[in-house]
Amino acid sequence: MEKITSNQNRQVKAWTKLKTKHGRQKAGQYLIEGWHLVSEAINYDQPIVTIITTEKRLASDGAAFKDRFDYVVVTDEVANHIADTKTTQGIFAVLSIIPTNQVAANFASGGWLLLDQIQDPGNIGTMVRTADAMGLSGVVFGTGTASQYAPKVSRSMQGSQFHIQIAEADLSEWINEYHEQGYPVYGTELNPDAVALDEVPAQANFALVMGNEGNGMQASLLALTDANLFIPMKGNAESLNVAIAAALVMFHLQK
Amino acid sequence: MEKITSNQNRQVKAWTKLKTKHGRQKAGQYLIEGWHLVSEAINYDQPIVTIITTEKRLASDGAAFKDRFDYVVVTDEVANHIADTKTTQGIFAVLSIIPTNQVAANFASGGWLLLDQIQDPGNIGTMVRTADAMGLSGVVFGTGTASQYAPKVSRSMQGSQFHIQIAEADLSEWINEYHEQGYPVYGTELNPDAVALDEVPAQANFALVMGNEGNGMQASLLALTDANLFIPMKGNAESLNVAIAAALVMFHLQK
Numbered sequence: 336m337e338k339i340t341s342n343q344n345r346q347v348k349a350w351t352k353l354k355t356k357h358g359r360q361k362a363g364q365y366l367i368e369g370w371h372l373v374s375e376a377i378n379y380d381q382p383i384v385t386i387i388t389t390e391k392r393l394a395s396d397g398a399a400f401k402d403r404f405d406y407v408v409v410t411d412e413v414a415n416h417i418a419d420t421k422t423t424q425g426i427f428a429v430l431s432i433i434p435t436n437q438v439a440a441n442f443a444s445g446g447w448l449l450l451d452q453i454q455d456p457g458n459i460g461t462m463v464r465t466a467d468a469m470g471l472s473g474v475v476f477g478t479g480t481a482s483q484y485a486p487k488v489s490r491s492m493q494g495s496q497f498h499i500q501i502a503e504a505d506l507s508e509w510i511n512e513y514h515e516q517g518y519p520v521y522g523t524e525l526n527p528d529a530v531a532l533d534e535v536p537a538q539a540n541f542a543l544v545m546g547n548e549g550n551g552m553q554a555s556l557l558a559l560t561d562a563n564l565f566i567p568m569k570g571n572a573e574s575l576n577v578a579i580a581a582a583l584v585m586f587h588l589q590k
Numbered sequence: 591m592e593k594i595t596s597n598q599n600r601q602v603k604a605w606t607k608l609k610t611k612h613g614r615q616k617a618g619q620y621l622i623e624g625w626h627l628v629s630e631a632i633n634y635d636q637p638i639v640t641i642i643t644t645e646k647r648l649a650s651d652g653a654a655f656k657d658r659f660d661y662v663v664v665t666d667e668v669a670n671h672i673a674d675t676k677t678t679q680g681i682f683a684v685l686s687i688i689p690t691n692q693v694a695a696n697f698a699s700g701g702w703l704l705l706d707q708i709q710d711p712g713n714i715g716t717m718v719r720t721a722d723a724m725g726l727s728g729v730v731f732g733t734g735t736a737s738q739y740a741p742k743v744s745r746s747m748q749g750s751q752f753h754i755q756i757a758e759a760d761l762s763e764w765i766n767e768y769h770e771q772g773y774p775v776y777g778t779e780l781n782p783d784a785v786a787l788d789e790v791p792a793q794a795n796f797a798l799v800m801g802n803e804g805n806g807m808q809a810s811l812l813a814l815t816d817a818n819l820f821i822p823m824k825g826n827a828e829s830l831n832v833a834i835a836a837a838l839v840m841f842h843l844q845k
Contacts, residue, residue, distance in 0.1 A: 461833075574719040
């Protein structure tokens with residue numbers, strides 16, 4: 336069994352380049368880390384190119400992948416070098432990036448969450464997980480939102496990115512397509528024309544746009560929504576985290 | 591104006607000790623960091639002992655505190671030494687710890703969120719902020735939950751800890767007291783006897799227990815609840831983050 340022992344190895348160098356946007360675009364691949372995420376990628380038929388594993392991890396979990404996928408064994412030192420986490424589990428997979436137009440083609444049905452310039456990987460991950468839990472069709476990462484393939488974002492989605500559809504696109508195009516289908520598009524900007532969440536019925540087809548943590552939605556997108564929803568609460572609404580607000584609206588709309 | 595320039599200064603040493611549990615207990619004080627949190631502490635009449643500031647921060651925000659509170663000026667180097675963040679804003683406050691029995695005395699009314707062995711500071715912060723947004727009376731940090739005074743926890747609550755009541759206690763005592771008042775106590779453990787959230791009415795007085803991220807609620811507490819609620823959803827419920835689940839239940843109960 337071949338084992339890679341040097342951080343200077345050509346393959347190791349190629350893998351570490353996948354941590355950057357430029358490297359991912361050039362290779363058409365990205366890297367995921369951790370056994371939960373790798374096993375979810377296996378279970379949900381993701382386009383796995385190679386699995387990278389330490390000997391220890393091969394012994395504990397190799398049965399799930401060694402007869403089905405190409406895999407490479409690396410030392411703990413090499414695993415730490417590739418890792419984006421402080422304490423790596425010693426298991427990674429290189430996946431092919433699916434061109435986003437393949438995702439976008441069949442979009443316009445069901446509930447979709449549209450992320451407008453969301454930056455925090457934790458918030459993105461929580462929103463994608465919640466969309467998965469609520470049975471939405473998918474999530475669109477709008478221009479200016481952190482990349483779905485960035486290591487922290489990919490990790491924080493905890494496999495939900497393989498359960499539902501994920502697209503990257505200009506949100507105005509999606510909003511226009513939704514309107515052409517006759518489906519409503521909701522924003523969540525507090526303004527004088529905002530509509531209380533409970534005045535809107537549950538529905539099968541909708542798009543919900545969530546705006547940037549600090550600045551809210553872009554004005555140009557806000558102008559395209561059918562209604563801006565506010566969440567009627569007793570307390571200090573300023574305190575609501577964007578992922579919590581998204582969850583409350585998705586839960587209401589999917590009922 | 592006196593200015594502290596050395597990390598070896600006696601006061602600096604005392605402040606850095608407040609980053610540990612032992613240090614906080616010994617001093618009966620804790621440290622908060624960042625202008626948003628310090629200004630919230632000022633606005634909500636928290637027991638501020640001293641404000642620690644860099645010259646730059648004194649120039650920009652000193653008007654809000656320099657005539658009302660003791661303050662000490664430190665160099666940027668000392669500020670970085672005290673800080674728990676990578677990029678400090680150069681403003682801190684030392685606060686007195688209020689004995690928890692003063693908080694517990696007037697607890698038994700309104701909605702309360704009870705945290706059972708919750709560990710992640712981000713989850714705790716989001717839940718406290720949501721409880722604030724929903725108009726709950728307060729949050730009880732049960733035994734085994736991260737400390738409200740730990741730097742990461744205190745920061746992630748973003749000032750909501752000063753808007754609502756915060757207690758630290760044995761949760762079984764709180765549950766028993768709630769029962770004595772005739773108010774319901776809800777858990778959120780998925781089990782065969784769980785009740786769908788929408789079968790429970792909104793109400794003014796309730797306690798809601800949220801369990802540990804990995805292990806759920808302690809069995810001994812679960813046995814004390816009146817009902818365990820589940821959140822009826824279309825998708826993959828396993829994906830729901832604890833802070834999202836708490837928000838959905840609080841929103842429903844506070845309507």
